[in-house]
Amino acid sequence: MVVLANPPVVDQIPLLRSPGPRDSFAAVPVVDLSSPGAARAIVDACERFGFFKVVNHGVAAGTMDRAETEAVKFFAQTQADKDRAGPAYPFGYGSKRIGINGDMGWLEYLLLAVDSASLSDACTVPAAAAFRAALNEYIAAVRKVAVRVLEAMADGLGLAPADALSAMVTEQGSDQVFRVNHYPPCPALQGLGCSATGFGEHTDPQLISVLRSNGTSGLQIALRDGAQWVSVPSDRDAFFVNVGDSLQVLTNGRFRSVKHRVVTNSLKSRVSFIYFGGPPLAQRIAPLPELLGEGEESLYREFTWAEYKKAAYKTRLGDNRLAQFEKK
Numbered sequence: 001m002v003v004l005a006n007p008p009v010v011d012q013i014p015l016l017r018s019p020g021p022r023d024s025f026a027a028v029p030v031v032d033l034s035s036p037g038a039a040r041a042i043v044d045a046c047e048r049f050g051f052f053k054v055v056n057h058g059v060a061a062g063t064m065d066r067a068e069t070e071a072v073k074f075f076a077q078t079q080a081d082k083d084r085a086g087p088a089y090p091f092g093y094g095s096k097r098i099g100i101n102g103d104m105g106w107l108e109y110l111l112l113a114v115d116s117a118s119l120s121d122a123c124t125v126p127a128a129a130a131f132r133a134a135l136n137e138y139i140a141a142v143r144k145v146a147v148r149v150l151e152a153m154a155d156g157l158g159l160a161p162a163d164a165l166s167a168m169v170t171e172q173g174s175d176q177v178f179r180v181n182h183y184p185p186c187p188a189l190q191g192l193g194c195s196a197t198g199f200g201e202h203t204d205p206q207l208i209s210v211l212r213s214n215g216t217s218g219l220q221i222a223l224r225d226g227a228q229w230v231s232v233p234s235d236r237d238a239f240f241v242n243v244g245d246s247l248q249v250l251t252n253g254r255f256r257s258v259k260h261r262v263v264t265n266s267l268k269s270r271v272s273f274i275y276f277g278g279p280p281l282a283q284r285i286a287p288l289p290e291l292l293g294e295g296e297e298s299l300y301r302e303f304t305w306a307e308y309k310k311a312a313y314k315t316r317l318g319d320n321r322l323a324q325f326e327k328k
């Protein structure tokens with residue numbers, strides 16, 4: 001038997017079949033956030049896919065462009081300069097290693113803590129004032145989108161008060177994380193039919209993630225419980241929203257936390273920004289009583305966000321983190 005090794009440049013990084021036009025997911029639900037039908041459309045998309053695209057979100061193109069320009073400048077620095085902003089644990093610059101349990105991807109990134117509506121002062125990277133200002137402007141804007149989406153979700157689910165979900169990511173001590181990912185092209189694999197994994201398959205532990213990319217494709221989501229991976233057509237003017245594990249639990253499984261991953265492009269760089277909205281550490285994560293039908297029981301053992309987060313950080317990226325909290 002001939003065992004083909006990865007080309008040395010992507011050694012240790014899992015390879016994936018290169019996506020083709022037939023993998024494109026043309027049916028991504030699109031939610032017009034300015035329309036009266038947004039609440040219903042969001043609930044429908046969360047039930048079907050745990051994923052949707054948001055347009056008419058009100059965030060100025062300049063806010064997104066400034067953050068992207070500064071991010072590109074940051075990643076264009078020498079490796080030695082970037083390494084000075086690392087390591088990524090708990091927060092800072094990281095390259096190829098994701099988390100501390102051995103996951104690898106063809107990317108470099110900044111993992112940053114958000115306090116209220118801007119970068120946490122305790123997070124001293126990135127240091128450049130222009131980059132921090134651009135990120136703070138972007139974070140304030142994307143957080144507002146997350147809040148509007150969570151309010152519309154609460155409306156669509158018939159929850160009261162209107163901030164039943166959004167308060168969890170805005171109240172004092174809420175655990176918000178921001179990630180800037182840069183996936184350099186991987187020309188060594190061009191024409192081989194395979195691509196480097198940029199970010200391996202996973203679900204997000206928080207309630208909600210709001211993603212924006214520079215328009216280079218690469219994001220894939222899993223359909224039919226992981227039986228099929230489809231490519232999300234990129235759109236630099238839109239946001240993409242993922243349901244996270246915590247929202248799956250709050251809705252007792254009615255909304256599905258979506259499995260997703262990133263496949264590296266062989267020719268073009270991808271830059272993405274992801275805002276992860278998580279609750280305060282002491283928040284109890286359990287199905288909301290209003291969402292439990294008559295006689296319906298929780299599918300999960302009770303836990304706090306602190307317990308879930310601690311357990312999550314001991315897992316590998318692709319693990320089913322909720323499994324250990326499911327009632328047997």
Ligand SMILES: C=C1C[C@]23C[C@@]1(O)CC[C@H]2[C@@]12CCC[C@@](C)(C(=O)O1)[C@H]2[C@@H]3C(=O)O
Pocket residue numbers: 098099100101103111177179202203204205206276312313314315316317
């Ligand atoms: C391998 C890991 C990276 C991760 C923490 C974890 O142990 C499992 C979950 C991963 C994830 C996915 C969503 C964003 C993120 C910041 C998070 O909260 O959980 C990452 C973590 C990370 O990159 O450190």
Ligand SMILES: O=C(O)CCC(=O)C(=O)O
Pocket residue numbers: 179181199204211213219260261262272274
């Ligand atoms: O870069 C992307 O498009 C998605 C990355 C991602 O899923 C993550 O950072 O958790």
